[in-house]
Amino acid sequence: MSIKKPRTYHQRGRFISRKIAIDPKVNSLDDSTFLLFLMLIPHLDAEGRMQGDPVMIRGWCCPKRSWSIEQIEEMLTSLQNTKREDGLGVIERYTANGTECLWMPGFESEQIGLQKDHEAKGKYGYSDIPYPPSKLLKTKAKVEPVVEDTNFIEELRPKYPHLNLDEEWEKCKLWWSEGKREMKRPKSAFINWLSKAKVSNQLEPKSVETGDNMDGFEK
Incomplete structure (x- = not known):
């Protein structure tokens, strides 16, 4: 059964900086988790968010991989437990309005040339995914x-x-x-x-x- 993806608010892809090759945090991940991390990035909207349900993620981001839902869930947890200098995870997941959400902190600062006004607006800024809860925005900074x-x-x-x-x-x-x-x-x-x-x-x-x-x- 194919999963119908909701209307999107982003371009065909996203920018990935070559500095990721030497980033100590993401390079501490196992190969599969690192690959999943890379496969998430092109599917993020202009706010750095997407649905966080592992079933949806498998259908959209990695349909050709043999990963089970349980394996994807474990990898997402590993990404969230891999902390940045500001105390946030490489990704953060939360539930809002009954929707499982995924947010990638620092996404916008890494998107060279991102022009939000060239992308369609959603319900929450340039996204249909609700904003992260305020507790995630209160970092160690x-x-x-x-x-x-x-x-x-x-x-x-x-x-x-x-x-x-x-x-x-x-x-x-x-x-x-x-x-x-x-x-x-x-x-x-x-x-x-x-x-x-x-x-x-x-x-x-x-x-x-x-x-x-x-x-x-x-x-």
């Missing part, structure tokens, strides 16, 4: 955690009836964490984010009084 007092979201919800504020808040947090930035004024930063989301979606919410200075950034 010196990055200040995002303040999670989100009472202001309920205040803003009536003013942006056509936007999913919970989803936009997750996008906003991810943007800040990827840039290793400190979100000093979450409410102001989020209002700024929503103003750009409004333009992107060509929506006209009611006017919002910001009160204090907003944290400026390019979305």
Whole structure:
């Protein structure tokens, strides 16, 4: 029985740097696990994510290999247990909205010439795979955690009836964490984010009084 792959949001392949030949982490893997790692990369979307179900992975990434589902599961676990300098695994797997997800930390920094705006948008940025949970974004690197007092979201919800504020808040947090930035004024930063989301979606919410200075950034 063939597995129907959902509509994709990425190009025909991805960039693999030649420095992988001397990377001590991935070269500590056994040959099969290393090969699976390489076979995952072309199937990642522009956000470095894909479905993490080993059944799906076998059908999409390595249909001609004789690996069993159990073997693929073991190899994925080995990849997740192989830690980078920031404490994250070579891959990270998590479950969100009932979907088994796979994320490759550092993917975007390795994709020379990646132009997300040339790829179709999904439900979560340029992906149909939900964002990684915030705990995966809090690494051993010196990055200040995002303040999670989100009472202001309920205040803003009536003013942006056509936007999913919970989803936009997750996008906003991810943007800040990827840039290793400190979100000093979450409410102001989020209002700024929503103003750009409004333009992107060509929506006209009611006017919002910001009160204090907003944290400026390019979305």
